Amino acid sequence: MPGADKETDLTERIEAFLADLKRGGSGTGPLRGSGEMARETTYLLRRITAQARWSSAGDLMEIIRNEGRRMTAAQPSETTVGNMVRRVLKIIREEYARSRGSSEETEQQESLHKLLTAGELSEENFRQHFVLLKANVIEAINELLTELDGTTDNIAMQALEHIHSNEVIMTVGRSRTVEAFLKDAARKRKFHVIVAECAPFCQVYAILSLPSTHHPTIPPCLSTPLYSTHHLCSHVQALASGIHNHILAFSRELFPLATVLLHLHCLLFGVLGWVSVQHFEISADVRRGFINVI
Template identity: 40%
Template sequence: MVERFLSIGADVKKHLLEIIRDINYGKLEGTYNVVVATIKVLKEIINSTEWTTAKELIEVITLSGKYLIEAIPLEASIGNMVRRILQIIREEYRSELKNKPQETNPQESLHKILTSNGDQVIDFNIKVPTLKSALIEHINEFEVEIETCSENVIEQASEHIHTNEIIMTLGRSKLVEEFFKKASETRAFEVIVAEGAPFLSGHEMVGNLSKSKIKTTLISDVAIFAMMSRVNKVIIGINAVMADGGLKAISGAHAVAQAAKHYSVPVMVLMPLYKLSPLYHCAWKQDTFNKHIAPIQGVIDGANASLMTKIQSYNPVFDYVPSELVTLFITNTGGNAPSYIYRLLKELYDTADYEL
């Protein structure tokens, strides 16, 4: 397997290193942009790497994916795309094998291959000359699907936002912002935006919504619980969704969800399916789930920086929100309850690829 990874062309390795560098240095931001870059480099591997069977290709993609995931463990979308491409390879292999005349490979029972359960009894070593072209075509279609994911989520805005409702959100999510703007074309409603300290991205959110003539109120994070009793629903964006339906969202999301539960306010999450991860959040995996920034950034001002020698402070970027605090996931394929997440995972990924 290592030899096949080493056989990857220099250009592809360069692209892998460029993704890692751009993400680490902040040149490549946003889950969508990371997803597009990951798919691009994986497609380049399929095109330029020497492989003859699906098994060899799966090994190369798996090793490349491991390399990216270990270098950037906090970007769950990278692992999601690696697993999705592996699923596409398996699907296309089975499809092409089914269409392949059985007499070309008399030693294999085609019926046994196609009706077997699991990859353990499927032989991925059979050469299928048309596999590469079929894969590229399928991945191109997948890229188009990724491009329209956000649009399909936004188009559902009028189904979930009604006239005269008061909606709360936290910080700024570009997808949530566009969701509100789309709903405002046919509905009149009010938005309460928690500022999302210490990053204070809610200030930008309020400014953008106000420009679109949406009645918007900015509140401090400490006022979330007090204002929740007036709210009809909460709509937030997320960084990733775990296999149990738990959320990886910006810091403060857990407080919002807890307050919503207290007042029986529904919590809706905008989730393009490329943000759905087949992994679980574990307490001992904090290093691959969360990241911390310097507390002095927005928490302790420069005048009191000397206090840092006497106290220990943490400034996490993300919160984990358990699935029981979520009411509905609004995906590009429609609305889904947290209990349906397992079904979405089964459709998107192969169980053999959950742990790369």
């Protein structure tokens, strides 16, 4: 039965993705950036949309929510997964509204968090069947994937607006987005980079293994343990960080460091990316030092 084969294939892919999430969180699997994780999650959600059995937007939203809860439960620290699930849920709502000929412009500011957690959200309003709904949702997800593919390049293009000559930039761990950001700035600006190492991942040497003598677009780098960075604070002009959890961005290790830099030394804290967004209650004088590069 072709239908049964599709369901079996979809189930296997979902289970493989869940197992991969668990391995990545235990330290035995490969560490991936938030961009790669966002794309993998979105590809799987697109496959679920295309292959799962559903007849209305309400059915599809229920399926996506259930699978999204399983994904976030498999690796709670991987906030990128949950954010992409919420993004796809928003796409389904928008495409359903367009199919009905109505507009959801008044709901554009609705929290993405509510779209996943509001399991009792008037599902009866999404029960009408539309023949073209599946094709429209898949097309919108494809547009999201195209947007994700260009995220790193779009961020890197803004590097010269935030990095100036002879500055000292500090970053933590390895982030492909930050790496691309710094390389783009190094094409026209000369500056120094301090990379704070954070165990147990220890991926800094993947950056330092590329000597600047052979790669002129890589700025001079100095590696230092995370716990000793406070000695260098007075020499740093800005702290640039990716937002992926694996590099301890916005974690208990990095956030106190950022707070000290901002409060005592009046530095800028650049957060590169948009896939995983974390919110914190911080004092007004610290909040004024934040910049969000995108």
